[in-house]
Amino acid sequence: MLSYLTRWMSRGAFQALKGTSSRPQLVKTPHIGNQTLAAAPLPFTGGSPGVRQARALGQERLLQIDWDDGSCSLYPFTWLRDNCQCPHCTLQSAQARSLQFSNLDVHTGMDQVQLMDNKVSITWPDQHSSEFDPDWLKKRCFSSEARQALQEELFLNEREYWDSSLQIPTADFEEVLHDDKAALTWLEALRRIGIVYLRGAPAEQGQVARLSQRIGYLRLTFYGHTWQVQDKPMANNVAYTSGELSLHTDYPALHHPPGVQFLHCVRQADQGGESEVVDGFHMAEQLRREDPEAFNILSSLRVDFTDSGADYCAFSVQSKNHIIDVDSEGRVTRINYNNATRDSVLDMPVHQVQPFYSSLKAFVELLSRPENVFTYRMEPGDLVTFDNWRLLHGRKSYLSRGQNSRHLEGAYLDWDEVMSRLRILRKAVRGDS
Numbered sequence: 036m037l038s039y040l041t042r043w044m045s046r047g048a049f050q051a052l053k054g055t056s057s058r059p060q061l062v063k064t065p066h067i068g069n070q071t072l073a074a075a076p077l078p079f080t081g082g083s084p085g086v087r088q089a090r091a092l093g094q095e096r097l098l099q100i101d102w103d104d105g106s107c108s109l110y111p112f113t114w115l116r117d118n119c120q121c122p123h124c125t126l127q128s129a130q131a132r133s134l135q136f137s138n139l140d141v142h143t144g145m146d147q148v149q150l151m152d153n154k155v156s157i158t159w160p161d162q163h164s165s166e167f168d169p170d171w172l173k174k175r176c177f178s179s180e181a182r183q184a185l186q187e188e189l190f191l192n193e194r195e196y197w198d199s200s201l202q203i204p205t206a207d208f209e210e211v212l213h214d215d216k217a218a219l220t221w222l223e224a225l226r227r228i229g230i231v232y233l234r235g236a237p238a239e240q241g242q243v244a245r246l247s248q249r250i251g252y253l254r255l256t257f258y259g260h261t262w263q264v265q266d267k268p269m270a271n272n273v274a275y276t277s278g279e280l281s282l283h284t285d286y287p288a289l290h291h292p293p294g295v296q297f298l299h300c301v302r303q304a305d306q307g308g309e310s311e312v313v314d315g316f317h318m319a320e321q322l323r324r325e326d327p328e329a330f331n332i333l334s335s336l337r338v339d340f341t342d343s344g345a346d347y348c349a350f351s352v353q354s355k356n357h358i359i360d361v362d363s364e365g366r367v368t369r370i371n372y373n374n375a376t377r378d379s380v381l382d383m384p385v386h387q388v389q390p391f392y393s394s395l396k397a398f399v400e401l402l403s404r405p406e407n408v409f410t411y412r413m414e415p416g417d418l419v420t421f422d423n424w425r426l427l428h429g430r431k432s433y434l435s436r437g438q439n440s441r442h443l444e445g446a447y448l449d450w451d452e453v454m455s456r457l458r459i460l461r462k463a464v465r466g467d468s
Contacts (some may be wrong), residue, residue, distance in 0.1 A: 307433030
């Protein structure tokens, strides 16, 4: 079964790579699991919705709107007054609220509601008036279906899970830099699949910075705006050696780890150095099914991480993170795991220590199952972009040849910047509001 990618990918921007199975290919895996609710259709999906009737329900303090399509929406009086779109209440040039909350009557009534030129016009008890476009109201309907659909539109929370059979969505580096449609397809795939491969970048430093300009700006960390992954004497990070790197997420020693990572291959090792990735969200859900107690422990106990040294500047960072972060609905939102920077300090009662170790062991063994790990080899000019909150990545050891050895350049961004650019591109390419 072909995935959604085969339906919406730009044929010119994304293509299946040919060659050995170790090279990234177009995703063809089915949807696995049920990470989020599928996007429900919005009550209004196009054109200008017609309002058949608008009436105030005084006792409930709700405005009821009956639409021409037979549906009905309810809006609290207080919310409507809080979101008045007039120039006195909203600075339109900034799309920001000017109305001070201290001036909002949270128990307001409603004097009158009427339809004028297909707009909903409201007069409030203080004789202030508000006008609302029907499509603006319809999109903000408080029904569960509309709310779910709007959240999916805003945040793209639906994920497509994968395992060792992954075929990575692949794009042309220069097309992503210069074509909005290609860039949008790249970021949408990055959000849903968690990893996208770009080919054709020059095999020289500076390309991750060029790519970051397509989004906004890089995240500065203690390792700099960009960093060079090479075998270095007196390495201040285990990545800067030629040894094997176990599966991990980057920087759980920060309370807010970087959301997105770029890695560009400038030079590859003659022997070894293959990359490995695992879908951490998929594995967390599998752990929840196979070992609920281990999942609960890893998502409830905070673990200490540490990182110290000197690079961009001297640093000594300390954090407390869950191995598995979940939101209020129990949905997995982030994986925080790096065995190298997991601290010897373990701030939990002694009776919880052994259950924690047993739970973490169960998770790591799940991550390491061959059927869950996808392995690929980067070549000079290849650039991989991936979700550092979701994917765990690693590297096989390689034969070091000093200054001419394996060299990757890396950089970080945050999801806030990436999603901002995605929304802007979506509006430019598709006219989405």
